[in-house]
Amino acid sequence: MPLHLMCLGASGTGKTWLQEKVSELMPEEDKLEITTLSSNAFYYFGREELKHKLLLIEDLDGAESVLYPLRELQSKRRISKTVTLKDNKGNLKTVTLNVEGPVCFSGCTTWEKLYEDNANRCILLYMDGSSEQDGKIMEYQRRMRHY
Template sequence: MCLGASGMGKTWLQERVSELMPQEDILEITTLSMNAFYYFGKEELKHKLLLIEDMDGAEAVLYPLRELQSKRKISKTVTLKDSKGNLKTVTLNLEGTVCISGCTTREQLYEDNANRCILLYMDNSPEQDKKIMDYQRKLSAGLIDQYEERKVREQIKNVHRILKPISVRNPYDTYLSLPEAVFKPRRTMLLLLMFTDSRLRALLMVTEFIRKVTRT
């Protein structure tokens, strides 16, 4: 979850990160009703990156999203008419795992979601303002090699496409601890473990990719 005041570039940052992912693995959500969420195909969202441009626009689906994050699947029983007009009960199932990224200016409003997420706070320092404006001026003046930027983005996308899932067991997980003041420590510890293991998994996958490329 990306947090910051309006105009700080939260959505811009999220869009730039999404450009490094294969487009077939991304689903952008502006507004979506809770009922519509359950009518995706059973595995349509599996291993997808869901981008929520503004959390306020997707407030109706925050509950099923939380359940999808926690349980990796959600279900809902509804009554539908068959081809003959007869009513029948149907259970709609949706499976994860999914990666969810969203932007908001109101952290407290989404507390239940925030404690399931890694929170990224925008840098609003004068030094960061100067760096951003310097890049904007160079881009406008044609001093930024946009072709090279696109080339790098495509390379990273293709790396994602060939990565394969691997199992990771970190023997140092038993040494991790949290400060006593941490909010909801049980959930935070699980989030920390998943985060460190994911970083290790990513490092191993990239190392394997580089090794294969070097061999060829």
């Protein structure tokens, strides 16, 4: 079963940095790093282009329009959409676009409540931006300098 991750925290707490560092461990051909998507973007990938890929969405706060197809890729492992297109003669025809998963998903956001339907399909990772955590990090760095 694919794993999905949502990294939550205030701006500047390192969500995107953490996601980037983890993604560096993945082979390039197995991931798709996305800064932003239009509302229909997922439907226009090739039928198997996303299959077994790790989808990394840098900022979910600007991706509200793709949350439904993303949920469907997570849960049903496929999405489809019927659209009308013009052929090379200018005639309209109906085409069904199909995209298959499964996919793994990782995204960053500052708003858990906004993504509640998506969050309940993910492991939630909360960033700790507290001064206590800063102190722990600085203490760890001091100890590491002595080794």
